[in-house]
Amino acid sequence: MPAPLKVALLGCGVVGTQVARRLVEHADELASRVGTRVDLVGIAVRDVAVPREDVTGTPLADLLTADAEALVDGADVVVELMGGIEPARTLILRAIQGGASVVTANKALLAQDGPALYAAADAAGVDLYFEAAVAGAIPIVRPVRESLAGDQVQRVLGIVNGTTNYVLDRMTTEGLELDQAVKEAQSLGYAEADPSADVDGYDAAAKAAILASLAFHTRVSLDDVSREGIGAVTADDVAWAQRTGHVIKLLAIAERNTSGGVTGIQVRVHPALVPADHPLAGVHGAFNAVFVEAEAAGELMFYGRGAGGAPTSSAVLGDLVSVARHRVLGGRGPVESSYAALPVLPADAARTKFQVRLDVADRPGVLAQVAARLADQDVSIEAVRQTAARVVEDDGADVAVARLLITTHAAPESALTATVAALTQLDAVRDVVSVLRVEGA
Template sequence: MRLALLGCGTVGGEVVRLLHEQATDLAARIGAPLEIAGIAVRRVGRDRGNLPVDPALFTTDPLGLIKRDDVDVVVEVVGGIEPARSWLVEALRAGKSVVTANKALLAEDGATLHDAAAEGGADLYYEAAVAGAIPLLRPLRESLHGDRINRVTGIVNGTTNFILSAMDATGAGFAEALEEATELGYAEADPTADVEGFDAAAKAAILASLAFHTRVTAADVHREGITEVTAADVASAKAMGCTIKLLCIAARGVDAAGRETVSVRVHPAMIPLTHPLASVGDAFNAVFVEAEAAGQLMFYGRGAGGAPTASAVLGDVVAVARNRLAGARAASESAYADLSVRPMGEALTRYHISLDVADRPGVLESVAGVFARHEVSIATVRQGPAGGGPAGRGSEAELVIVTHVAPDAALAATVRELRGLEIVRSVASVLRVEGGA
């Protein structure tokens, strides 16, 4: 079985190394040896250390490599939308199996890849696109195919989880925790894709597509990052027996007309310390799946890095190679349900709202009236002097309010009206609360 490898960076280099180190075992598992037919790179002469590969295999012509008759499987670890989409469509339509780690492409235009795979009768595998080495996507599309999944909640970005874990452990602010993450190599020089939630949103779209048999794209995902999370938010969460995580949440629901829908969102949220995801620290990933028959399942492990991602890539390579030798093909995309994606305003959630208010009689009654007008029920209220200083007439006080479950649109409208009240000096923070009663 001959492979065309597109990309030889951190992940691609690890794929080459593992192919070399495990050649005998991989051949035994597949029933035929795996050989690299060629490696497409931007610069052939780049120093790649002691990579165990013949330099003659490198090429700057990926399409030429893909079109070669002796290539059976195409492995793509370049990333991005184009030209990766064109390369993979070419391979799939030609009947060549594809293994990719390209979450951005799958989330933006996975439909084109699946259609090309169906047209060419080829396999399309992408376990490495979400949560690195954690075996997650194949259980969703194969092991749980006989069940009904109702909800998927996950921590799928290691950079943001490291930052929030550091803030929780040390009391540092976002900027300080991001600086530490960058120094340790957990954050890129430009961390926007991670801290603004783009990376997690792409993964959420892939998870929702598999869990609910519906084509979901990154554009369908409500996305918020962690840049506005403060040390005060983290402290407030601790006071409630909670911690803050950047969550991807995909859930079934019913719209106003009684039709089944799905909602998919990524945002920071408080979760109780008793929740299984609360203890996931450092740069680890975890995904919590709730199914009707199987119940609650949790998948945990390293979600990024060259070796873990390469492990997932090679797992897919073994699967598609065995299929190819047997003259078989894996099950095609399952998008029969074709459920509509519910807007964020209809998602049911809870809010934690911190208000700086005037410290005078009647303030709490006025604030409660705003919640009542939007039919939002208050679960708890905590009141104290703003900033921990002395209270007194004319000074400011802090109100911390946690709501019961309500539509996000009603909660957002409540916050907007609160901002306009004369007695509200500022809405210091707004965070969603998940995983509690």
Template sequence: MRLALLGCGTVGAEVVRLLNEQSADLAARIGAPLEIAGIAVRRLGRDRGDLPVDPGLFTTDALGLIKRDDVDVVVEVIGGIEPARGWLVEALRAGKSVVTANKALLAEDGGALHDAAAEGGGDLYYEASVAGAIPLLRPLRESLHGDRITQVTGIVNGTTNFILSAMHATGAGFAEALEEATELGYAEADPTADVEGFDAAAKAAILASLAFHTRVGAADVHREGITEVTAADMASAKAMGCTIKLLCIAARGADGQGRETVSVRVHPAMIPLTHPLASVGDAFNAVFVEAEAAGQLMFYGRGAGGAPTASAVLGDVVAVARNRLAGVRVASESAYAALPVRPMGEALTRYHISLDVADRPGVLEAVAGVFARHDVSIATVRQGPSGGGNGDAVLVIVTHVAPDAALAATVQELRGLDIVRSVASVLRVEGGL
């Protein structure tokens, strides 16, 4: 079985190393040896250290490599939308099997890849696109196909989890925790994709598509990052027996008209310390799956890094190679349900709201009246002196479950009250607090 490898960066180099180190075992598992037909790279002259590969295999002509008749499987680890999309569509239409770790492409235009795979008759596998080496997508795609998944909740970005875990442990602010994450190599020089939630949103789209048999794209995912989370927010969470995590939440359920829909969102949220995801620290990932028959399942492990991601890539390579030798194809997509995506405003959630208010009689009554006008029920209220030493007070309010649009409208009206000096913080609350 001959492979075309697109990309030889951190993940690609680990794929090459593992292919070399485990060649005998891989051949035994598949029933035929794996050979690298070529490696497409941007620059031929780059120093690749002691990488165990013939330099003559490198090429800058990715499309030419893909089109070669002796290539059975195309492995893509370059990332990005283009030119990866064109290359993979070409490979799939030609009947070659594809293994990719490209979460951005799958979330942006996974439908085009699935259609090309169906047209050409090859396999499309992408376990490495979400949560690194954690075996997650195949259980959703295969093991749980006899069940009805109702919700998937996860921590799927290691950088943001490291930052929020550090803030919880040390009391540091966001900027300090981000600086530490950068120094330790957990955050990129430009961390925007991580801290603004783009990376997690792409993964949420992939998870929702598999869980609910519906094509969900990145544009369907409500996305908020963690840049506005403060040390004061984390302190307030700890006072309530909670912590704050960047969660991806994909849920299936009826909308206001009783239609079956899906809701997909990524945002920071308070969760109780008793929740299974609360103890997931450092740069680890974890995904909590709820299904009608199987109940609650948890998948946990390292979600990033060259070696873990390469492990997932090679697991897919073994699967598609065995399929090709057997002359079979495994359907890579089940989108029969085609459920509509529910707008964020209709998602049912809870809010934790911190208000700086005037400390005088009637304030609590006026604030409670705003919640009542929007049909939002208050669960708890805590009041304390303002830290500014100006005689004002702080109100911390946690709501019961309500549509997100009603909660947002409540906050908007609160901002306009004369007695409200500022809305210091708004965070969603998840996990049954």
């Protein structure tokens, strides 16, 4: 059997601890899969003295070190699980330049500096694997860049943030308002004390950038992703969605599109109405799923746990076995593929169906006025539903209104924006209650 491989672990949080434990407990099995032993030689942490659950008092404690650089310099494979930009970036580059292969789960770093890291790994002839950076335990990086390598991806729709999926799911099943559901998620440990990275869609946007890069062989950075979180979604929106046979999901979307004669890709994150019979509608709780439409393969979906120590450690160890096997048997995994270099189209190039809810004056002719504003922008109406309601004015007066639910055919985002602006100018329109995109229909 070839000489054992030395593995350095950077970071000893929830995922790091699980990776370390599994490396030790399953050492024999891993050796069978790799073709040689894979020895964990150290775990770099900021402060060795901090007590750590599942580490302090175990043999793992002896592996802790504060000298990350020395650890990296002696390793064959470096597993980076610190998160954040620095010192992760510097240590990963140091590892690559020293000839080590790298496995990372750092989506923020890859969404910001992926191309520089991929280029460094390519120049050094080492692997840089990152399955755990998108959708946790779900194998999605490998299927998209290897299994679909002979196909052409048309669209990726992902539920890639478990926190917001949990929140929206509770709003759907229990009728909770957003802030109630967020509090519940916080009490269960699904949401941070400051939930904005999840709720405002930043986390999903980083994953969207990575997924889009892989699926379309094009460099996509976080700045290319248009982003709208779930902060404006109300219990009323969720209830209306259900009445029309939909559920609301926060989606990361990357699609091939042609706009103004230019074929490119459009990458965005926003809440969307998804038909209740769409496979993504059945993704509940903190689960993640990525739905892929490819030219030949058709519709594919990958489903599983998108976060958590054990699930994420599974993805990290799968990568570790791959890069370790390459060191034993020769060869390398796929390098960054950006040959397509498609232009990233602006947000208003996206074409989707919309559902618009309006409160309008309850008198004849209003619907005709509203329909005319849509027609002005070439937005075609698929369906209108009108119900009578009563609302209480600021001055206490109780007035009759008509509530319109308009579903459009697919229209450019820019046309919809212009339409909504025109509608708000109409005297008869009391309120544009909500505007939601429909995806997967």
